[in-house]
Amino acid sequence: xxxxxxxxxxxxxxxxxxxxxxxxxxxxxxxxxxxxxxxxxxxxxxxxxxxxxxxxxxxxxxxxxxxxxxxxxxxxxxxxxxxxxxxxxxxxxxxxxxxxxxxxxxxxxxxxxxxxxxxxxxxxxxxxxxxxxxxxxxxxxxxxxxxxxxxxxxxxxxxxxxxxxxxxxxxxxxxxxxxxxxxxxxxxxxxxxxxxxxxxxxxxxxxxxxxxxxxxxxxxxxxxxxxxxxxxxxxxxxxxxxxxxxxxxxxxxx
Amino acid sequence: xxxxxxxxxxxxxxxxxxxxxxxxxxxxxxxxxxxxxxxxxxxxxxxxxxxxxxxxxxxxxxxxxxxxxxxxxxxxxxxxxxxxxxxxxxxxxxxxxxxxxxxxxxxxxxxxxxxxxxxxxxxxxxxxxxxxxxxxxxxxxxxxxxxxxxxxxxxxxxxxxxxxxxxxxxxxxxxxxxxxxxxxxxxxxxxxxxxxxxxxxxxxxxxxxxxxxxxxxxxxxxxxxxxxxxxxxxxxxxxxxxxxxxxxxxxxxxxxxxxxxxxxxxxxxxxxxxxxxxxxxxxxxxxxxxxxxxxxxxxxxxxxxxxxxxxxxxxxxxxxxxxxxxxxxxxxxxxxxxxxxxxxxxxxxxxxxxxxxxxxxxxxxxxxxxxxxxxxxxxxxxxxxxxxxxxxxxxxxxxxxxxxxxxxxxxxxxxxxxxxxxxxxxxxxxxxxxxxxxxxxxxxxxxxxxxxxxxxxxxxxxxxxxxxxxxxxxxxxxxxxx
Numbered sequence: 001x002x003x004x005x006x007x008x009x010x011x012x013x014x015x016x017x018x019x020x021x022x023x024x025x026x027x028x029x030x031x032x033x034x035x036x037x038x039x040x041x042x043x044x045x046x047x048x049x050x051x052x053x054x055x056x057x058x059x060x061x062x063x064x065x066x067x068x069x070x071x072x073x074x075x076x077x078x079x080x081x082x083x084x085x086x087x088x089x090x091x092x093x094x095x096x097x098x099x100x101x102x103x104x105x106x107x108x109x110x111x112x113x114x115x116x117x118x119x120x121x122x123x124x125x126x127x128x129x130x131x132x133x134x135x136x137x138x139x140x141x142x143x144x145x146x147x148x149x150x151x152x153x154x155x156x157x158x159x160x161x162x163x164x165x166x167x168x169x170x171x172x173x174x175x176x177x178x179x180x181x182x183x184x185x186x187x188x189x190x191x192x193x194x195x196x197x198x199x200x201x202x203x204x205x206x207x208x209x210x211x212x213x214x215x216x217x218x219x220x221x222x223x224x225x226x227x228x229x230x231x232x233x234x235x236x237x238x239x240x241x242x243x244x245x246x247x248x249x250x251x252x253x254x
Numbered sequence: 255x256x257x258x259x260x261x262x263x264x265x266x267x268x269x270x271x272x273x274x275x276x277x278x279x280x281x282x283x284x285x286x287x288x289x290x291x292x293x294x295x296x297x298x299x300x301x302x303x304x305x306x307x308x309x310x311x312x313x314x315x316x317x318x319x320x321x322x323x324x325x326x327x328x329x330x331x332x333x334x335x336x337x338x339x340x341x342x343x344x345x346x347x348x349x350x351x352x353x354x355x356x357x358x359x360x361x362x363x364x365x366x367x368x369x370x371x372x373x374x375x376x377x378x379x380x381x382x383x384x385x386x387x388x389x390x391x392x393x394x395x396x397x398x399x400x401x402x403x404x405x406x407x408x409x410x411x412x413x414x415x416x417x418x419x420x421x422x423x424x425x426x427x428x429x430x431x432x433x434x435x436x437x438x439x440x441x442x443x444x445x446x447x448x449x450x451x452x453x454x455x456x457x458x459x460x461x462x463x464x465x466x467x468x469x470x471x472x473x474x475x476x477x478x479x480x481x482x483x484x485x486x487x488x489x490x491x492x493x494x495x496x497x498x499x500x501x502x503x504x505x506x507x508x509x510x511x512x513x514x515x516x517x518x519x520x521x522x523x524x525x526x527x528x529x530x531x532x533x534x535x536x537x538x539x540x541x542x543x544x545x546x547x548x549x550x551x552x553x554x555x556x557x558x559x560x561x562x563x564x565x566x567x568x569x570x571x572x573x574x575x576x577x578x579x580x581x582x583x584x585x586x587x588x589x590x591x592x593x594x595x596x597x598x599x600x601x602x603x604x605x606x607x608x609x610x611x612x613x614x615x616x617x618x619x620x621x622x623x624x625x626x627x628x629x630x631x632x633x634x635x636x637x638x639x640x641x642x643x644x645x646x647x648x649x650x651x652x653x654x655x656x657x658x659x660x661x662x663x664x665x666x667x668x669x670x671x672x673x674x675x676x677x678x679x680x681x682x683x684x685x686x687x688x689x690x691x692x693x694x695x696x697x698x699x700x701x702x703x704x705x706x707x708x709x710x711x712x713x714x715x716x717x718x719x720x721x722x723x724x725x726x727x728x729x730x731x732x733x734x735x736x
Contacts, residue, residue, distance in 0.1 A: 073693055102689075105693040
């Protein structure tokens with residue numbers, strides 16, 4: 001699914017990612033953890049193609065294709081989805097209208113017919129149940145006036161509708177209370193399948209109690225300093241990031 | 255970063271799609287303005303003496319006036335002696351009596367613009383008066399409208415056939431001495447549309463005028479007068495385009511609306527005059543005076559404008575709320591890109607009791623565009639319980655453009671209620687990236703974001719026009735990702 005080789009990336013001339021290697025196979029869930037400023041969100045945004053993040057070295061293959069050559073919208077249409085840490089508001093554009101435009105762009109790319117309004121609405125209603133979203137949020141402008149929890153749920157809802165193959169969750173747990181966290185996690189778990197992979201980026205172990213990963217990687221100063229199974233997250237929770245920060249100077253093969 | 259900048263640059267440099275010139279035989283005055291020119295113009299139009307006198311009165315007053323400088327616009331001085339004050343397609347015989355007599359080149363022009371004048375091809379429910387340079391070339395559905403007593407004709411025709419109505423209402427809302435550009439128009443206006451909807455009649459179709467400037471170095475000075483008698487209703491649409499030329503061309507129009515007791519006039523404009531090239535060369539100078547008067551209880555006047563063209567727009571469609579319980583509305587979208595400048599807004603003058611006005615203004619600036627909202631709300635002593643709601647929102651695309659807001663509020667009655675809201679936002683890269691990340695291309699994202707921003711105004715437009723306006727905005731914001 002995803003193969004990252006020696007990825008280096010910079011923001012405004014400062015190198016943030018200093019050589020990332022990662023392989024994600026179909027159906028796997030990988031967690032990327034790390035202290036603030038370690039480069040977690042940079043990794044997510046580089047993969048999604050945000051322009052301010054410049055790749056200076058390395059390669060990323062997505063289903064064998066050069067991901068870095070694609071525009072952000074091409075990546076999305078190919079099946080890369082990023083749930084934003086701070087979902088963006090678009091005043092005056094209803095959530096349904098936005099999502100229909102997005103879905104039809106994706107479907108067109110995949111050689112499918114555009115969905116008509118009725119078909120779309122039936123499908124959307126079904127997907128809303130996944131994240132227990134209220135129907136009123138469909139007709140409100142995208143994310144405008146949504147609570148923090150509603151915004152995050154809306155991201156997972158978009159994900160459910162667009163059916164991507166690689167889902168990147170960029171600190172989706174931040175700012176959520178425990179109930180909202182559970183709803184979001186339930187939505188994600190319902191979307192897990194053998195041909196859909198997840199990259200779950202988080203600061204806290206808490207989310208991983210609900211979305212149980214296959215692998216955990218610890219990012220410190222732009223490099224993976226340790227990788228392991230789900231128990232690594234618990235160990236990290238216990239010992240704190242300082243335990244691994246010393247290792248950052250001498251990189252290990254992740 | 256780079257792609258973003260490229261896209262924004264393309265917004266500023268996209269092509270104007272209506273810039274062609276029609277090759278018709280022109281009857282054109284040499285440039286220059288004097289009493290003799292006005293006499294010749296009046297004679298050309300076979301006007302009665304009173305009309306000529308009114309023009310001359312205006313001209314003499316204009317000579318004493320100075321061009322206003324208070325607007326937030328900058329342009330090289332206009333030489334009023336270098337403009338030709340009349341240009342018209344040369345009539346074959348004594349002017350077209352029916353569509354069959356209109357020069358086929360002109361019919362073809364309107365078709366190219368998407369305004370077929372042959373009635374059988376028209377959208378059902380829209381009657382059109384087509385003004386080509388200084389002359390109204392065709393008015394459709396006249397007979398059908400006459401059945402219910404509605405008069406819809408060119409202004410020149412109205413001067414000849416309905417002198418009583420013209421003498422009663424001409425200048426009753428915008429007096430000949432009103433302002434520099436309106437006074438100039440009063441002296442030299444060439445043609446325009448006239449509408450009278452009799453008592454209690456609801457106009458069965460949308461009426462519209464389509465203005466086209468074609469000739470070189472001419473000014474267009476049309477004048478429109480719409481009267482809705484007691485209890486009448488009319489919805490009127492106005493559209494405009496011009497060829498691409500390196501020279502600036504002056505357009506100084508006047509529109510007067512009179513809504514009597516219980517009458518409603520809805521006036522919608524989609525203005526797409528040539529805006530000039532990407533370096534700011536050429537384009538229309540659009541200095542327009544539009545004003546309506548609610549002259550009776552429960553009258554309502556609603557202005558909706560979508561301004562995407564012109565190098566300079568100077569325009570303040572206003573409402574005088576004289577009748578008790580009368581209602582004035584102004585909904586505006588103004589887009590400036592390239593080097594376009596717009597100084598536009600409204601005046602709401604509350605005179606009657608329980609009068610109510612609503613102002614919703616959406617300014618969008620891209621490229622080097624400068625967009626100014628200027629609005630006045632005046633509540634006079636007798637206007638008990640007057641209410642105003644104003645909302646002025648600005649959107650910036652890129653970092654070379656500007657948005658400015660000048661609200662003037664004058665309240666002389668303690669019972670008045672005013673609300674004013676203003677916001678400025680930027681189409682963020684984050685918004686575009688968010689759309690991209692969901693699979694939506696940048697061009698579609700910008701169009702979607704801008705249309706969302708303008709939604710409150712677009713929903714005020716008649717259906718077909720709303721679709722046109724959205725398309726127009728999308729075309730104006732077009733630019734593939736570089």
